[in-house]
Amino acid sequence: MATATRNEEYYKALLEKRTEYEGVFYVGVKTTGVFCRPTCPARKPKFENCEFFDNAQQALLASYRPCQRCRPLSHPNHVSDIVRMLVEAVEENPEKRWKEEDFKKLSVDESTARRQFKKRFGMTFVEYARSRRMGLAMKNIRSGQTVLDAQLSTGYESSSGFRDAFSRIMGAAPSLLEDGKVLKASWIDTRLGPMMAIGDDEAVYLLEFVDRRGLEREVERLRQKTKSAIIPGTTGPIRSIEQELTQYFDGTRSQFTTPLHLLGSPFQKSVWEQLMKIPPGETRSYAEIAVSLGKPTAYRAVAQANGANQLALVIPCHRVINSSGDLGGYGGGLIRKNWLLQHEKSFISE
Template sequence: MITAEHKREYYQALVEKKSEYEGLFYVGVKTTGVFCRPTCPARKPKFENCEFYETAKEALLASFRPCKRCRPLSHPNQVSEVVRLLVEAIEKSPEKRWRERDFQSLSIDASTARRQFKKRFGMTFVEYARARRMGLAIKQIREGEHVIDAQLSAGYESGSGFREAFSRMVGSAPSQLGNGKVLKAAWLDTRLGPMIAIADDEGLYLLEFVDRRGLEREMERLRQRTKCAIIPGTAEPIQRIEQELSQYFDGEFKGFKTPVHYLGTPFQTSVWDELRKIPPGETRSYAELAVSVGKPSAFRAVAQANGMNQLAIIVPCHRVINSNGGRGGYGGGLTRKQWLINHEKQIHRQGRHYKKQD
């Protein structure tokens, strides 16, 4: 049930195109007959011409048709056809150095590719392709191939140019790589907006909403602590968490089994372990969490450890609230936090219902 207060809040989010409200509501515009997502770029309707719905299905049943600009039936920031074609082309020939004629052969404008890649990945197409080539070179060097062979495979005729590009991305010269690890970063679309996942072959280091405050600092801190480059790509833990997130948002949650890496102090690690013990559908206060880690007076330190968590949803810091029942803080946005809590309560209730039927 969307209250009058929620309607005013949602309308303000619509006017400001707040991405943290993605998936939380849809707006039907009575004057046009279409319904949109919160970040739709179209001209904003008057408040009195808006009807708000919790799901796209409700808007469809109310006879609204999906907006052609924001495509509310697709994932937020769903990959465009241009991006999809170019990513496929890169994966077919990751060592390729792209020229203007290569875009022309695909009937794609180079400036369009640059703009859409920047929006999607935070880097231009050329930067993405270069990172992919460098990732290939890093893999070859780690597998014992000569640096000169990796250099040529990455499309660099000049050894100095290759070393400079390599050092800028990885932080060391190719000859010093040895068995150093490289982390892969992938974009995951979810019902609540896009997330970024960063992992090696063994486990996940980071899972955050793309619009999270301070995400750039988190990634830089991750680079420094692991002494690893972060390049576009995927790994088994990323594929696994993508599948588990899909189940989670579909209400088929069976627990997160994706292996993770903690990068924190022993105290922070103990807080994160306790967070994972909070059952879905339940919440704890910061004070209660402090008691559970054996530091009853350290609720402020517990709150700080909560904020340092880099594994959103998996380590469920959204399940921690203030002692007075207030929502407290959440890096992904308080509206997302409330949605996650309500979603898990609903899953929990359904689980009980099915158990009784069995």
């Protein structure tokens, strides 16, 4: 991409605060001497006052200082002190039902907590705390506690209120989930933006960029397929994939070893297995994947299976391109796809 064309693309992304460009470029503002991430909320500079960089180090070497609003040297969705403090408070007493005076004791504005949790987790703090309580209720029910005992232990005096709250969060009434499954959902910050990981104590089921279009539908399909409750939390495999992602983006890991749980048809699984055989830094076309499966005319089905992948990066659907050499599609956005391919080529050149 010519530099002028690239800069025009980056400037447009800056004006639109496009999240898929996080980690792809940084912008130095000549009039202020600061550099920002693409989603910075500050007033946008004129195009002629912008200087674009591939990474933060380049901006620092060009004598720009980090913006105090978007904090380009931290993760794009770095946890605020308020969010961290409230999450810790929930973990200290997960069965607690929060009231206005509880926020006052912590010197936290309730509306600020609501807004920051909504931005971070897609739910308000009250919804987060309620989900955590319901997760405990689910655990208690599965360990043999009666629905009534679980109801009382989470602070619900009314059985109908407990049942309605449980159903709204878990997707089914507590009596229907007594032999059910619980999956944990966790937020993972990466250089290219935040990702959501969902898994249990055995494997990771889903890994997607948070801003992927249709992510809510993917999570709902996962919940229905597995007949599971999905609640905030973490597990061993989620912690493992978070560590491996950090190493991957640092350039010290090219393969993932965290256990995966694949949910798909036999054909889809066969396609995903082929994707995992593509070495980092290389690409294959949909047609080549079809040939490798012994079904040379099934390239459209291969493309559909590729799009159905719910484990981004780990099952590297970003390494599949069109036969013409064009990038093709990618659920996380083409700018991310191109960045990932270029990043992986560095594994080979080193």
